[in-house]
Amino acid sequence: MRAILSGVHPKKGKQSLELELIDVPFAVENLAMIFMEKNALTSLCIPIHRRVRNNMVRLTIDAQKFTFEQPGQSEFSWEMYFTFNVEDQHYLLQVESEYVSDRHQLTLDSYFQFNSDAQDHALFDIHTQQTRTDFAINSINLTQDGLTVTGYSSINGEPLVNQTLFLENHATQTVYQYSDTTDLLRGIFSITVPVDNLTENGPFNVYIEYDFGQQHVRQRVILARPLAGQRVSQVQSGGQVVRISKTFNNGIAVETVPPVPLSAKVAAVGRKAGRVKNVVHRLNQKVNTRYMKWLFKKGHRPFDATTIIFESFGGRQVSDSPLAIYQMFKKLYPGFRFIWSVERETVPYCKANDIPYIVRRTTMWVRTMEKAQYWISNARFPAWVKKPKYLTYVQTWHGTPLKKLGLDIENVTMPGTNTAAYHRNFVQEANRWDALISPNDYSTQIFRSAFGFKNQILKVGYPRNDELINSTADDITAIKQKLNIPLDKKVVMYAPTYRDNQFAEKGKYTFELPFSLDDFQQRFGEDTVLILRMHYLISNALDVSAYGDFVYDLSSYPNISELYLVSDLLITDYSSVFFDYAYLQRPILFYPYDYHLYKDELRGFYLDYEKDLPGKIAQNEPDLLNGVAEYLQQPDMSNDPKFQKFYERFCAINDGLASLKVVNYVVHQIETQH
Template sequence: MILMRAILSEVHSHGNQQSLTLELIDVPFVVNDLAMIFMENNAKASRLVPIKRREHHHVVDVTIAVPAFIFEQDNQREFSWAMYLTFNVDTKHYLLEVESEYVSDRHQLTLDSYFQFNADSQNHALFEIHTGQNPDEFVVNSINLTKDGLTVTGLNTINDQPLENQCLLLENAATATVTEYEIATELLRGLFSVTVPIADLTAAGPYNLYVEYDYHSQHVRQRLVLDRELTGQSGAQALPSGRIGRLERVADGRLQVQTDAPVSLKRKVVALGSKAERVKAGLHQLHEKLSNRYMRWLFKQGHRPFAATTIIFESFGGRQISDSPLAIYQMFKQLYPGFHFVWSVERELVPYCKANHIAYVVRRTARWARTLEKAQYWISNARFPAWVKKPKYVTYIQTWHGTPLKKLGLDIENVMMPGTTTEAYHRNFVQEANRWDALVSPNDYSTQIFRSAFGFNNQILKVGYPRNDELINATPVDITALKQKLKIPLDKKVVMYAPTYRDNQFVEKGKYTFELPFSLADFKQRFGEDTVLILRMHYLISNALDVSEYSDFVYDLSSYPNISDLYLVSDLLITDYSSVFFDYAYLKRPILFYPYDYQLYQGELRGFYLDYEHDLPGTIAHNEAELLVNIRNGLRQPDMSQNAKFQAFYERFCAIDDGQAAIKVVRYVMHQIEANQ
């Protein structure tokens, strides 16, 4: 019996050409004659496509041409292709249905056709093509009516070709007045965002919405439609005229803004009083301080989910509002602000949440237990306590927090962390990992490690890390603004030092110490005139470094919430065994490695997945003298794109990320929400 699995994990579009990547799991010793068979579910047609197998890992690639999957038969306009892997083992032939872990948005082929990669109810992959659609309709990704105005997001390409002179039209149906808004803001590559100011919605409606653009020498005008319900979108807002603006999706999917008479004062007072009571009750629960025993008891109680879709975010055990959970949160807030978003934080972050208008619950309080248990979605980059119960209705998305360099989970042969043993650590890691319904992966290398080191059998979303979208989408103007925000002189180069913690340098469970392995005085003497130094310590390092003597040269930004901002302003990265260099490599800037205790770390601590001496994308300095020389050399070569070794590393670890990882995770969650409605 063959237990092998084939999973669609990635798709890249190149016009009519689609490159599909499949991950193969539990592969028999010898598998021959690999090919893909596509079966059309309605007409029972089939297509056989050869497979290209990669040298590393059990990953295969398939390239298909979309037009080959469209045919004329009884005016068929919808095509649904199931995917099968065919192969031989010894003398036996096998046919294996392909599973799907790829989350696809619609890809517009022409004005009246599009395709998507979906999954059926058994999570098997489907390639769906829709032709003969209404060419007068423009399907938007999201639409929201807020205090800032009416914001629309949608595609600014058709089959990877840009739409020229694109604009949004707002038509007052009562007066036939049309106002035009230029679409000039690119939210992400291929996705626009445009906002109609709230002050422009003063007259009585309703308002109709259209988009105009030039495409292949054709001027196009289409009405705006949404091909699903308005779930998660903000659909009502008080207007300056005193009326209430309300988004409406009419029977044919067409979008309108209705303007209703204002709500009576009596109804406002009743609603305000009800809200005040809920806030009062929440604050009372928030300030209860409970023992761990009582907290565990709370999680054992039966809960029912909130009526409104609620998503909990947590980063590094509540210590930060940062990393991939933050990037996903920001994308959700922009596209679907109608959902309820809550951050799980330590008490020290409460002032930050209040100042930035972020909804929060403080960890290990009664309100936290209740909110966590009643939310439908958890998104975290680390682990929740083992005693936190995960209800069956919860979907838990684990973003993780780095491409693995050091051994993880089951691959750590000798665990030297305080408060645990190797056996207990392995057992707890596997139990926790298999609570995750989906795990975000940045590349095939990480996917293979996650499967083995975590004993992980659930869904992997190989979309790249959402936190890295900023690195891909940032412009020089953005970088200048970040330097000004951080008060870094614009005329100075920036070196960033970001080491990891050492497993054997702990002071107590979960806390580690660190001392700088080089002289700040020597550093400043060499580079202080035209360069500054950023220090970014690992979040587990508990001792604060005293750099007050060098405040004009050294910036300790260890507690700064978004490390991607620090990557963007830096001209060179220095690290040791931290996985930060995998992310920094997206910028194609020089990376310097300073493993001053390499022999100890390799021999006595975790060990590495990569060959540290040969696989890294930069120079290794073994002592302080080499470090200073290599910093000088690195600053003289700011662009590494022509370095063959660096580029090979980039292709292996960074190439799949297209700057849209956050929206792909959002799309995955939206698929779950819509499936459960």
């Protein structure tokens, strides 16, 4: 027997749920729905009194009764179970779902959705403590008539009236106002803003005002979903182009582009030729990959001399734990042969630092990879890179997991793959690793489940963090001098993650700073500098040339541990960098400006983000600036109870000897195989 949530309908401020019962073998009675909250393990039981027809049943719930006071909890996820009796036996079925709802406002600062998990089981999710300054719309499009915005015209059954849309240019204080509202569908309003008369380039931000009960409300218009599928540009009658885009925090920006002059059109011909060149380059890459696959399938015999291949982040860097292990090997066992697998753009760095290398995707690279006895890498090799039977593969990985990994990612949105293929490839690659390095028990458990990993785990800590344990004050001074950072100034580092839903193309992601550098400089510029450390997958370089010696963009700096050492405060969001930075017992400030979108629509988290972090969470830019001011006055967190609890759980294992322990493991393998 199965119970399926097939529909949800609003009813006088409440929600009417329809369930379809399939394969009902007997007469059932005493029907009820049990809702179980996943985090607090609270339950609600609602009797079902109405059977509509055949095996359809219906019940009504009040979403506002599904929230409760729970310290640190602002989100509630309810699983749904259908319970019934057959004669004297009691049965319980988890409800499946064929219905996924849109986002529905419950109050000005809360909303709910009906979703389904990876097993297609129904979930009733409620999000509270949302910012009251945002209004989530359904869609936004540009047409010949103008900019059309659609949204719900009620909040939990109470109507919104006098909706008025505003386009505001904050630079010039110009405001365009429109209130010609129509009903697109029952419960959905539509406002079309004529844009032919926009006389400034913009950008214009979009706001809405309306009356709700006894309140007059003004909010920023946001779009929680991507712009994909919506029309984001339109040529107007005067030849200018109007465009819409999303800001870093889901706001809407409208701007106009003047008509394209003839000279620019001629220049575009050259750009098209460049694009043709890029297409040819990609075709050559595909042909080369096929050739590489063929070369890997040929038989190889190992080198006579013990050869160890190192690779970091797919050959883009000489860095991270592989570098720490390499340096320890060079000190203790210089008689072995060490070679770095690198991309061509990394070659100048290798030459300048006397690092032996081989360029990836070349014939010599295949031969060297296949004849080596050891691979040490912090990321996955392509699936077509064949691992010989005589080779030992040590995977250092590259961070303590905060975001879901591997099999634990229920919905993969990365370009160039899908969920099933991603899971399959991940497990196949992971089980080629003979040994996987773990920094703590928490990571070990996740690696086992997320990677489907069945081989050896070396719980020794990350070798890259040895530098954090062993560095002295003189070392830190030397690093600052190398980076030209004034010794008399404090250092704040901002190191965010990339977002899976902000990709520009396969392997490239975009990013926009979620705070004003001008405001940051005005408040802290006299005695503080700011380091920007973007994720290596971010494709768009940030232009900070206007900020002189206040902002340092060190995104491509190879050794992030040195950046940790010179920083007095770390600001991050969902990047796992804070697990490493915590070794220094210095303050960490979290700025998850898109937390609810990121948690719900992307990977999700292993930790309880609102309870388990070692520092404060800034909800908006004023919070961020105040948090920076506070933490710069508190440089040592060794007496902070919450921080120390985190430290004991995630950092206590690292004694500064992780690289030595990995070297000893490899040397033991070498000795036993001879």
